[in-house]
Amino acid sequence: MDDEVVQRVFQEGGRDYFQQQPSTSTSSSSSILQSLPLHVSFDHGYYLLVKSIQELREKKEGLVTVGIGGPSGSGKTSLAEKVASVIGCTVIPMENYRGGTDEGTDLDSIDFDALIRNLEDLTEGKDTKIPVFDFHQKKRVGSKAIKSAMSGVVIVDGTYALHAKLRSLLDIRVAVVGGVHFSLLSKVRYDIGDSCSLDYLIDSIFPLFRKHIEPDLHHAQIRINNSFVSSFREAIYKLKCRSESPDGQSTFFLKDEAQTDNFIEMYLRPPSANEEARINDWIKVRQSGIRYYLSLGDQRIVDKNFIIRPKAEFEVGRMTLGGLLALGYNVVVSYKRASTSVNIGSLSLSLETIDTLGETFLVLRGTDRKTVGAEALRMGITGQWLTKSYLEMILERKGVPRLNTPPLVSATSVSHNQEKDIAAPKPIRTTPNLVSRLEDLAQPWTRSPTKSKMEPVLPTWHFASSDRSHGGLVGSSAFRDTMKLAPMPDSYDLDRGLLLAVQGIQFLLENKSVPVIVGIGGPSGSGKTSLAHKTANIVGCEVVSLESYFKPEQVKDFKYDDFNSLDLPLLSKNIGDIKHGRKTKIPVFNLETGSRSCFKELEISEDCGVIIFEGVYALHPEIRKSLDLWIAVVGGVHSHLISRVQRDKSRVGCFMSQNEIMMTVFPIFQQHIEPHLVHAHLKIRNDFDPVLSPESSLFVLKSNKQVAYQDILNILDSAKFCSSVQNFIDIYLRLPGTPANGHIAESDCVRVRICEGRFALLIREPIREGNFIIQPKVDFDISISTVSGLLNLGYQAVAYIEASALIYQDGKILIEVDHLQDAPSPYLQIKGVNKEAVAAAGSALKLDGSYTTKSYLQIILERLPLVERSYSGIHTHQAARLQELVDSIQSQWTKQGGSTPSESSQSREVSPMDGIIEDMQCRIRRLERWHTINTVLWTFLMSALIGYSLYQRKRQ
Incomplete structure (x- = not known):
């Protein structure tokens, strides 16, 4: 996270700390950013707010108060709950301070005086009582005691949380707009047409917004634009x-x-x-x-x-x-x-x-x-x-009530294939992701998306040809082969894509009968596996991974991303059996041993009727010709790595386009995967960011206290207990020239894990809160070509950790005992998505008071003598082993037809004009940096000479 961004948040709103403390060099240097509003997405705003609260809590004494305001339906309460689940703070809902009126958003119904007294008591270290309102009885029914020592953070959540009466009591002010609030405005504007202005619609639907809510939102330091739409991800x-x-x-x-x-x-x-x-x-x-x-x-x-x-x-x-x-x-x-x-x-x-x-x-x-x-x-x-x-x-x-008046003429014609009967309802109006465009800058950021951003009606599925005269009987093989889906006209975000995928399956079930065979393809880390399982959970079907069809001899040569590594004849036979309603045997591949462990029997019944195949090559021409629905997914963690490399390159003064990074880091994708995705019936772009998203949080407790095996068994569910052993090596890759202050920081490194012959990228930019490490729960497999590509781009292996892990889990929590090669005793990690369950497991194992939030890299570094702590490596005796690992990766990639770093650099030198321009931009930035340094040095030198000459003249 950018420290200057956090500093700017404090500079604009630090009620106590930043108004009373003298200016420091850090604050003065970041004061340039004060006039710039900070507009972020919901996930980024969540991450930024948590980091801001943590830093402000460390730098000021007493309570940290946060106000989260915004219109109804914008997502402010959801944000407050997610932050509270991480920070463990007290949330005060403003709705408990309302009177007994029917209009809950009426400003006059809020008892600001009582809320101000409660905040002042907590700020002064006093216990207080907040009211409890019963919405059925339409009155206050009691109070709830809050102790000042319970939490160092209090969040005020409500429509008027940023009101002028409260702003002087708030350290951090957050405004949230968008969400279903925007969705309603978009729908009404679509229904009404252009007969009314946007201001008139806002005044009609939300009469208090422009006068009493919107002006306060402009005083926020963090301004969140929530692009949430109604989603079936948590159905x-x-x-x-x-x-x-x-x-x-x-x-x-x-x-x-x-x-x-x-x-x-x-x-x-x-x-x-x-x-x-x-x-x-x-x-x-x-x-x-x-x-x-x-x-x-x-x-x-x-x-x-x-x-x-x-x-x-x-x-x-x-x-x-x-x-x-x-x-x-x-x-x-x-x-x-x-x-x-x-x-x-x-x-x-x-x-x-x-x-x-x-x-x-x-x-x-x-x-x-x-x-x-x-x-x-x-x-x-x-x-x-x-x-x-x-x-x-x-x-x-x-029956349907008749209209009292003739309907208005619709601006858009109704599609000819829409049913006039009462059909199973399907959501058709959603709000697209909000991305600022030049033509939209005239609208305030607090307003609904403009008409160019509205997409109130999702397209419906239909066949590419409606001619059924030559297709045979409905449900016959000839009919199934003739009728092909028409591709959707655009690409869609994950929420709309999930809805359209389910609707597409239902359309095929109604018009082509069972079975319906779906293929979901895309690069590693794009989210195809997640989409497949979410779709299967809704439809109630089986998911088969193409990894089950790996050939053992290909896997031993690290050819995971090679199409020839798949047992295509067996896959074709399985799909053929499924299409003809026969039982078939699906292979089960053991990735740890690199061999098939067994076969499992699969039969598509009338009750299910659907099966999903997901994998990198699921949309390959040899596979997709046998499938009914083709779905392509791009983005996700795959895009995160590309953005990360581009950011690292820019930090060392070299700009690279995403296309060039893609060609180097994911060469197989552009050559052998991407060409197949363009033919998909449904294209989905996944904007999930594993670092920022609160949905992917994994709570971790780490301790080096010794725990008996039986104690671990006692706290896990014996009915769901399972265990495994993993041996892994973590390699830390870092670009030379990255600011490091003389030591390695894990946040500056790309962490690659080698486990059982496979490579995985570990996304680790955690939030540390108390004893907890809150980290993304997403790791994704990468090929040896990706690791070699990072080395070709200039990344250097600066450290490695070799360890073995004993893993015990029961579906709710996971306990991992890690034996590090260079640590005298093992470390135990308790992981889970439920914070309370993880804390309870730690207490049951009597680990309280022994936790650490340090990374393994930091633990190993701190054990080194000072002379061995540098950004170039860990142990001197490990240098040979580290070089051996790098050479092994490069040699394996060269055997598969890849290029070495020198060859890659030569290919970029003879690349077209884009590469030449980018190389010139890198050189210009370096020259500008040296020119600035030289100017400053010469200025100091000339000032010293002039001062010395004046001093000598004065003495004479």
Whole structure:
């Protein structure tokens, strides 16, 4: 992370520390950046806020206060929760300071005086009590005690968190805009057309935003633009049936934990709507007490008995509902839903009564499809599963209400192939990633994306040819071979891509019957494996990795990224068996031993009907000709490495284009993988950044205290326990000339792990908080050509660590015992995605008080004599071994037809004009740097000479 960026955050808003401390050289040097607003993405803003809080907490005494403000639905509460999960701070929701009015966003309903008293008490080191508001009773029902010593950080989360009354009490001010707040504005603007200005729409839907919210956001030091759209990455899976005899499950709902809620749900039809039941175009508003929640349309996917919904609801004020009605939206359906729910582990079981239908339904919800299905079987629920929404049931029984007035003429024509019947709803309106363009600079950063950025309607799947006269009978082999999908016209982000992938599978199931064979291809680290498993979780199908088809003799020669390393005849036979409905045997490849361990039997049944093949060469012409749906994924960690190399090069004064880096680091990709991706039916660009994303956090506790093997077994689930052994070598690659202050820093190095003959890139730029190391949980395999390419670009192997690891895990936590070659005792690491579970495991092993947050590289370096600590290596006696590893990598790559560093440099010297220009730019930067240094030195010298001559003249 750039220290100047963090320093600028403090310079603009340090309430106590930076207003009272004298200016330092660091602050004065970074004061140039004060006038520049800091606009970042949600993930970058999260990372930057955590680092800023940590640094400010170290440099000032007392409490650090943070305000996170923004409109409803922008994502500010989500940001506060994610930061609190890392920092362990206290979050004060401003909604608890509201009065009993129905309009929760009304500025006058907020008790600022009570909030200011609470903040002042905490700042002065006093305990305080914050109010607790009950939204059903519409009043305060008590208070919650907060001890000043509980946390050194307090976050105020609310729409008015950056109000002028609070700003003087805040150390760091953060504004969050975008999210579903922008989505609603984009949808309404699409529905209304250009008849209204953007300001008029904002004043209608969010009447308090421009006057009372937006002005305060401009005082933020960190300004986050949240590009979140409704996503199925964390979907909710539902099974629903009629409760014929509610007493059958009464034992569940008689518990004290049972919660009763009453909702009013309304659906608003846009003013430009037709008489058709286009429920995807409607806006859903749910009222609970004095709270209003809004979602865009009846967003869901139906797969077999499951109803799958995204998390896409956000709170609005009552004025928003009134504004939509004033703009011409009509309430077409309204009903009351009474719900009694209990939690069963990670699942929720509800009895829901719909007054309009006069029926009661049993609903089982959860975030994992298999868990929901297994629990339904365990409970013995035998009712007929329903996949229609309550809205569809009401419309079937009562029909669609007629329009009161003729609809407005739509600006865009309705596609001829859109169904006019009530179909399974699918989300069609989303907000694209917000990237500033020149034509959009006139709009304030707090506003909705301009019309050029709006993409309210996603395209629908169709076949390239609609001529079925020569295709044979539907479902026949001839028909399947004739009907080919038409490619999507554009590339899409991961959320839209996941939705379109599921919709494409459903389209093929409806029109080509089973089986549907999907191929997901892309470079290593692009996210294809993650996409495959998320799609499989929604659809409920099997995923087969092409790594299972490695040939053992090819793997021994490190040819993982060579197409010839795949057993193509066996793969073709498996796909042929699947297409003809026969059982087939899929190989299981053991990457540790480099050989096939066994075969597993696979059969595609009518219940499943789908199988996904994922791998680097999944879209190769020899493979994709047998597949029904081709999906290409690019970006992800693959792009992260390219950006990292470009950043390192620029730090040493040399600019390289991403294309040149790609050709050197991933030569196989451009030559043998990328040409196949352009033919994909669906192209997905994955903008995931493993360093910045809070979704990829892995909590780690590290200790060198000795723990008995039996103690480890005692804290792990014996039913899910498994263990393994790994021997690995970590090589640290670094560009010469990188500022290092005389020692190696792990953040300046690219860390490559050699384990069981494979190479992997370890992404490690962790956040250290207390005893925890919070690091990305993403490591991705790379080929020997990538390692050789880094060496060709000038990276030098400056250190290596050789170790063996004993790994024990049970699915919730992982315990790793690492024996380092140059350390006298082993180190134990406890890893998991749940911070509390990791901390509990550490306490159970009695490790409290023995933790360290140092990296292994830092631990090894600190054990060296001072004369051996440098950026050029670790141990003197390791130099020969390090050179041996580098030579081995280069020789293996040369055997496969690659180039040596000298050959690579020669090829770049004779490259076309781009290479010549970039080389000249490198030289010019170096000359400019030397010119600056020479100017400063000559200035000092001449000043000294002139001063000395004046001194001599004065003496004479």
